[in-house]
Amino acid sequence: MQISPSASPGELLRLLRDGQARTRAELVTETGLARSTVRARLDSLVDAGLVTDRGNGASTGGRPASRFVFNARSRLVLAAEVGATHATVAVTDLAGEPLTTERLALDIADGPDAVLGLLTKTWRALVTPLGTPVAGVGIGLPGPVEHSTGRPTNPPIMPGWNGYDVPARVAADFDVPVLVDNEVNLMALGEHARCHPDEQHMMVVKVATGIGAGLISNGELHRGAVGAAGDLGHILAPGAGDAPCRCGNTGCLEAVASGPAVAARLSEAGIEATTSADVVALVQSGNPVAGQAVRQAGRDIGEVLAGCVSLFNPSLIVIGGSLSNAGEMLLAGVREAIYRRSLPLATEHLRIVPSQTADNAAMLGAAAMVVQHALSPVVLDRQLV
Numbered sequence: 091m092q093i094s095p096s097a098s099p100g101e102l103l104r105l106l107r108d109g110q111a112r113t114r115a116e117l118v119t120e121t122g123l124a125r126s127t128v129r130a131r132l133d134s135l136v137d138a139g140l141v142t143d144r145g146n147g148a149s150t151g152g153r154p155a156s157r158f159v160f161n162a163r164s165r166l167v168l169a170a171e172v173g174a175t176h177a178t179v180a181v182t183d184l185a186g187e188p189l190t191t192e193r194l195a196l197d198i199a200d201g202p203d204a205v206l207g208l209l210t211k212t213w214r215a216l217v218t219p220l221g222t223p224v225a226g227v228g229i230g231l232p233g234p235v236e237h238s239t240g241r242p243t244n245p246p247i248m249p250g251w252n253g254y255d256v257p258a259r260v261a262a263d264f265d266v267p268v269l270v271d272n273e274v275n276l277m278a279l280g281e282h283a284r285c286h287p288d289e290q291h292m293m294v295v296k297v298a299t300g301i302g303a304g305l306i307s308n309g310e311l312h313r314g315a316v317g318a319a320g321d322l323g324h325i326l327a328p329g330a331g332d333a334p335c336r337c338g339n340t341g342c343l344e345a346v347a348s349g350p351a352v353a354a355r356l357s358e359a360g361i362e363a364t365t366s367a368d369v370v371a372l373v374q375s376g377n378p379v380a381g382q383a384v385r386q387a388g389r390d391i392g393e394v395l396a397g398c399v400s401l402f403n404p405s406l407i408v409i410g411g412s413l414s415n416a417g418e419m420l421l422a423g424v425r426e427a428i429y430r431r432s433l434p435l436a437t438e439h440l441r442i443v444p445s446q447t448a449d450n451a452a453m454l455g456a457a458a459m460v461v462q463h464a465l466s467p468v469v470l471d472r473q474l475v
């Protein structure tokens with residue numbers, strides 16, 4: 091990787107973040123920078139603890155060259171994924187690797203002060219024994235969030251949270267950058283960072299009580315003009331007829347293909363089900379009606395995704411969320427509709443795969459969001475001056 095001759099310490103660190111140890115000479119060759127520049131940049135990164143000199147056991151008679159490596163343990167990241175009734179709270183290193191994870195029961199309707207107080211108390215207990223500085227906090231919330239301010243915007247299932255200054259509340263306990271986003275965007279960041287780092291254009295679709303998508307475009311999260319990109323659930327679904335949706339409209343994808351919508355269809359057929367988990371249990375027990383209903387939900391989702399494929403041309407679509415635990419049935423329906431409705435060029439190299447991060451995707455994404463921010467050359471260079 092050639093980087094500009096004026097490359098800053100932050101840009102040099104970006105190279106070292108692949109975890110490979112390098113000598114000064116190797117860095118000079120790899121970057122095209124002057125030897126003196128590499129030495130100065132390394133010095134500031136080593137002083138900050140972000141890079142360590144690993145030494146060298148392989149002396150061949152001359153003085154062994156130092157080998158430098160990214161020190162992911164030099165700072166910690168506090169990450170949380172908050173759901174309606176639980177949260178996954180973690181401390182990770184600067185590679186986004188969880189060092190410790192805890193699952194908490196909570197009620198999002200208790201309001202921001204109670205919920206965020208519980209998170210900060212939990213993080214404090216987890217980080218204090220580690221004695222390492224904290225680089226930042228990342229939080230995923232189950233509703234729309236204005237990412238630039240970290241304030242939820244009319245979240246339907248979060249009474250008391252509308253417009254609340256989440257970063258200010260958390261920064262009262264941890265005086266570091268606090269970044270907030272909705273859980274679907276963070277699922278996309280988490281899947282991308284941990285499982286598909288080389289994909290430039292991908293969609294991560296969550297199928298649960300609601301349906302939403304996170305978009306990675308040119309390797310980065312695409313939030314849209316006001317952070318509303320990826321709201322798949324309220325796109326008109328061709329097969330939805332006039333099914334009423336909780337948004338007040340009719341014919342939305344969510345009204346026919348979400349976990350509760352599939353459960354309602356099964357109930358009408360005399361099979362008791364209320365939630366995504368009920369539907370998944372029925373499918374896993376081999377109930378053929380439930381299997382077909384999930385497959386049809388997959389087709390309905392695929393019909394809408396086919397439009398997204400034509401518009402956005404992703405090379406990867408990841409299907410996650412609680413209804414995706416039903417397994418192959420959902421995925422088969424999605425694939426069927428997308429391949430039927432899309433032009434061959436758009437699907438030639440398109441892969442449609444299940445999520446690999448299970449319940450942790452948004453927590454891992456929250457950590458990845460903080461790492462990206464904390465180690466970005468713009469932020470880092472300011473600190474290292």
Ligand SMILES: [Zn+2]
Nearest residue numbers: 324335337342
């Ligand atoms: Zn709707």
